[in-house]
Amino acid sequence: MATAEGQQHPIGVYLWIWGLLFVLSLFSYLVDYFHLEGMLRWSLILLFMMLKAGFIVAIFMHMKWERLALIYAILLPPVLVMVFVALMVLESDYTHWARETYFVFGA
């Protein structure tokens, strides 16, 4: 709702965020570099990814300066859809893995 200052956010903000994005990417890279494994690896990578996506949507796509309701209306459904899709992908991969491991196909 803060439209008054919203129209003229300083260029500095963009630069800051831009820099931050680089730093975050660096972190993701470091996760790889230090061979972090298992849950830790994936949670870190996901965290950095989410942060980056969040910054991009918030700053570069001007979401930060939108109304709260709009933010929810635009962001919530895709997030939910992504959660559902991710869950179902995990599920089918699990079944697939079980079949590959214990059953023999074809032949």
Add this chain to the structure above:
Amino acid sequence: MITALIIILVAVGSVAFHLMSPWWWTPIASNWGFIDTTIIITFWVTGTVFVAILFFTGYCIWKFRHREGVKADVEYEPENKSLETWLTIGTTIGVVIMLTPGLFAWKQFITVPEGADEFEVVAQQWQWSYRLPGKDGVLGKSDVRKITPENPFGINADDPKGKDDVLIESDDLHLPIDRPVKVLLRAIDVLHDFYVPQFRAKMDMVPGTITYFWFTPTKVGNYEVLCAELCGVGHHAMRGMVVVDNDSDYRAWLAEQTTFGQSLAKAQQQKSIDLASTTDRATSEKKVSAQ
């Protein structure tokens, strides 16, 4: 008056019933005491809240009941932020107290320890059969489409690991005590569920995939297997038996069992006789369990 009393009595009676009930869980015979502990924790938390709410309700009903001719001193208070906040926080704490041990127990439940012995349970309408990995410790691959009267488990005959698999085509299985086992569960027709109350563990068996759980039997004895997922008219009659043996008994039992390789050879010898009797058996069994 009476209403308030009865509400309080419901609370007191429920607690009394809980304390004196002859119906309680079977003595545990596996390593899943953690699950029982979690249940007890949950009982404490929820029981306290249940009793508290009922007492409060009963008290309100008694104290603020309408009395003819007495002007009630009713409060007009739409909301009370701080009270609601505190109640939220309190409830959240209660949830955390219950959830944390629950999640730890689940983590344990799905993480099979290194070196656990594997065996397979195969379910079909309405009977159990079992497969042990044999000397090599690995189960041969299987496929429902390979099931024939000679090969009721559908083991892939081309898989060398399958030849020494021990097949137990009866409802009874023996297990050695104190050794962690990973139970691989497989169904060839519909959903079933391998459930032994004393082990606390259970898991559905799903055609088209393999499911698992693990446990360590901790007490020698005979334990009845129940099917816990509706699987048709014979569901309630689908019973089996797990016998937990000490080591020597177990080895004696194991020595009597036949392997896949042996049964295959035997089957080749008297193919025709076998075929007839298996189909016979399947149909007669259906009749029996349908009753």
Add this chain to the structure above:
Amino acid sequence: MADATHDDVGYVPPAEIEEQDLYHAKSWITKYVFCQDAKVIAIQYSITAIAIGLVGLVLSWLMRLQLGFPEAFSFIEPDDYYQFITVHGMIMVIYLLTALFLGGFGNYLIPLMVGARDMVFPFVNMISYWVYLLAVVVLCASFFVPGGPTGAGWTLYPPQAILSGTPGSDGGIILMLVSLALFIVGFTMGGLNYVVTVFQARTRGLSLMRLPLTIWGILTATVLALLAFPALFVGAVMMLLDRILGTSFFMPSIVELGEHLSYGGGSPILFQHLFWFFGHPEVYIVALPAFGIVSDLISVHARRNIFGYRMMVWAIVIIGALSFVVWAHHMYVSGMNPYFGFFFATTTLIIAVPTALKVYNWTLTLWRGDIHLTTPMLFAIGFIVTFVNGGITGLFLGNVAIDVPLSDTMFVVAHFHMVMGVAPALVIFGAIYHWYPKITGRLLDETLGKFHFWVTFLGAYLIYFPMHYLGFVGVPRRYFELGDTQIFDQSVGDLNAFISIVTFIVGFAQLVFFFNLYRSYSKGKEAGPNPWRACSLEWQTAETPPGHGNFGKELPLVYRWPYDFNVPGAKEDFIPQNMSQSEAFPKRKAAAKTSRSRAAKK
């Protein structure tokens, strides 16, 4: 009342639907049979739902006969038993409770409580009822096809639902799925109507936050139903294709009794996901209207404003939203990806927090109220007790590790009967005692009502509280009989017999209720327009029962929320929603204002 203010500043008529004439019945048939008046449709829905509900009730007695006295009734075979539980569960959850709460109470109360003349699309509304009736007829028809109705459990899990080891796999399952699809189509028509009516046809001054909680409950439940039923629809249609065309959506390679079937590749678990993506919201679909109605009952009969109204609304909405991300708590031991357990256990237990707040607020509404222990109030209190008890056992099941031993045992059966069978049923009874005077103009008999309450409440508690302990013992659900077994000793059978006996006593009490309904219709005490001295709009209609177009010549104007009981300074202990400030506080307008703004600051 509203008329008194007309000479105030310029009068603003309430919003009405401009292009649409009110539906006018022309003959007896169009007035009582093919009627488009929401009130009549509501009655039609309710009668149909209760009638089919009685079938469900009778089925439950048959089941209890078998479970309580396993050897005694030879006419119940395993086939029959499994058909009974399936149809019982399905009827109770969908054809009774969903239809009664949304089709029955929704149709009756929404237009009245939001100050509208009717639903926005009366014609669609009528069709909705007839499609529902058709669904019920198709369901009943399955009793008469060869093989009987399906016996796959109300969850209808494939593969067993469509294979021959399950009773009713020829015709029964097909009719079941078709009936469900019809129900969904019919409900969607009705549901769109309810939602649009609440959002668009509210009368002037009735902001969302001035809606009675009943409407909030019904509205949210309707939205849930609209978004959840498609999952069941998809599942049902896919299973129909598997059954009829031999596709393999849910069917892997299967050997049934030594015979290879021509299915392959599918995953049965996918159906379970679809079913519970519908099924869990479904249980809140029957719970949320109950939450809403009980809030109103408590507030009216305790003569006190509902405590924490805003929290109550948010809680309803949050519960509704969260109910879409907990579905897999029904699948902890289904063989799905085990890591889901962490996610779904957490979301499931989070739901307990808003629900708990609702419970607290109900009890806090009693605090410092002026409690009239009328029959509706008794039912509301009974609801609190049974709901808390059943909700708490839900926490056991939701906590994934605890669910492992308890899943698929009688513990689950006890949980959901307490929380869904008993608690909302008590609310339905309370609601009928509460609104019967508005519908018929006469009060139900209080003495009979209290008798009905005590037997039903205490009886149902005696049925289901001990049943949890059968679950601890390990008695699985859906067992035709326990048979010869080592682990269940005689005491288990005794408890089962006890439960069955209480069931029949409770069943008998329902006859008293129906007798009450019947007798009070002609002999009951005249109620007058507002026997409970309640504030919400349905009690302020010109006629009782409300006439054509609900509100006579003019729609009411709304000045306040529906919970203004015992407002300091008011001349009576309640202020109807359509009473203006000057009328409510005739003497000292200014003084009243300050006292109210004091309340407002809190």
Add this chain to the structure above:
Amino acid sequence: MNLLRELTDKPWIATEGIPGAGQEQKMLSAVSSGRAAIKWLFGVGSVLFFLLIVSYGERMTYEDWRPLPESKLLWFNTIALISSSVAMQWAVIGGRRDEIDDVKIGMLSGGITAVVFLAGQLLAWRQLVQMGYFETTNPAIAFFILITGLHALHIVGGLIAWGRTAQKVWWRGCEAGQIRGSVELCAFYWHFLLVLWLVLFGLLFAGNNNLSIILAICGLR
């Protein structure tokens, strides 16, 4: 969008004076309720087809999956559906300008192209049968039949509403002003079905399964 603000209102504060006095008077119209109803219907439909897409994606993983044979016909059908939507929009614009002839042209061509689309879909089914692909055990085919079938049913529903409007235009000879609302509702529904089809077509049936590509891009598979 002021929903959120409304939800934080303090409901226990009563209105002084007349509710809504001084505000512009809003009359509720059948069209605005119709629009609201259709929007909710979109929600229902979206969930329905979203679940189908998810099921498709999950079934796709398994070993017996064979992708759908490509069909040029579907591209043609897509174009038909797009033109149908455009035509309906034409009718809407005509209605707004009070040009009954434009309404008629738009409605007629919109209806015809919709029927063409349906016929095309039917032809696509027949093609699959003739190519010998119609084995019900092939899950991709089964999904194709199911999804296009449900979508077609939605179109048929739209055509019924279209018929009611058309009857007003041609038989009852209504003015442009009288049927403007119904035409707009029809077109609104048409656009929704078009978007739905584009999503389904783009994700599942156009070329080689773009769904798996998208999943791969998201790192999900």
